Every structure is written in C-alpha cells, then in structure tokens.
Amino acid sequence: xxxxxxxxxxxxxxxxxxxxxxxxxxxxxxxxxxxxxxxxxxxxxxxxxxxxxxxxxxxxxxxxxxxxxxxxxxxxxxxxxxxxxxxxxxxxxxxxxxxxxxxxxxxxxxxxxxxxxx
Numbered sequence: 829x830x831x832x833x834x835x836x837x838x839x840x841x842x843x844x845x846x847x848x849x850x851x852x853x854x855x856x857x858x859x860x861x862x863x864x865x866x867x868x869x870x871x872x873x874x875x876x877x878x879x880x881x882x883x884x885x886x887x888x889x890x891x892x893x894x895x896x897x898x899x900x901x902x903x904x905x906x907x908x909x910x911x912x913x914x915x916x917x918x919x920x921x922x923x924x925x926x927x928x929x930x931x932x933x934x935x936x937x938x939x940x941x942x943x944x945x946x
Contacts, residue, residue, distance in 0.1 A: 835929075838936045842945050858928065861935055865889035869911060884910070893934035894919070 847856045850864060866885030867873060869892050877885060891900040891913035900913040922930065939945045 835933055835936060838940075838945060839932050842936060842939055845945065858931060858935075859886070862886050862889045862893070862931065865893060865935070865938060870909065872909065888913075890931075893931065893938055896937065897930075897934065 843855055843861070846861060846864065847854060850856065851860070856864075863882065863886055866887075866889035867877075869888050870885060888911055892902075892911070894900055895902065895913070899915070899917050899919055901916045903912045903914050905911055936945070
C-alpha cells in the first residue's frame, strides 16, 4: 500500500471515529478536527468558548500539529493554562491542496501518537 493510500485510509478512519464521538455521526471537516485538537491541548473540555478563543484554539492546534515538523516550538503555559508556541521555521509557500495534505498527515500522526487510531 502506498503512503498516500495509507494516509487516506487512516484519515477516513479518523473522521469516522471522531464524527461518531463528537458530531452525532455527521462527518467532521478538517477545521472541526483541528478545533478538537486545540481543545485537547488546552485540556479544558467542559466549557463554552468565545469566538476569539475558538480562533486561539485552532492556532494552538496548528502549532502543536506542526511542531514535530520543526515549524514551531512549545514555549510555556500562561497563567490561564493556554500553551504558547514560537515560530521556529516559516512554513514554505504551499498550495491549498498541499496545505490540506500536510494538515491531514499531521492530524493522523497526532492521533496515532495519542493511540486514538492505529
């Protein structure tokens, strides 16, 4: 099985599993899954977030997801428990499709690391 096929298979499995758990079976989209990672990384599951906090959660998720690729480094948790990252290396210019593949790969790797999928 090629790397792309394995990624697609794992991505599909991840979407099905997360959708069943968090959206009553409606397929979650990429942004929704990124948001879930942000909530996971913040560790504050049982509260509502304001619009600006939701944007910050997605930023946290993207930083965390791209950290293993060498683009971000974790710096510290602030007084409210929010993680902060610093840019280690600028992302190269990517086309929309390339960005999507990178994020799907990063998400699959994240959930493999968390042993949520195999």
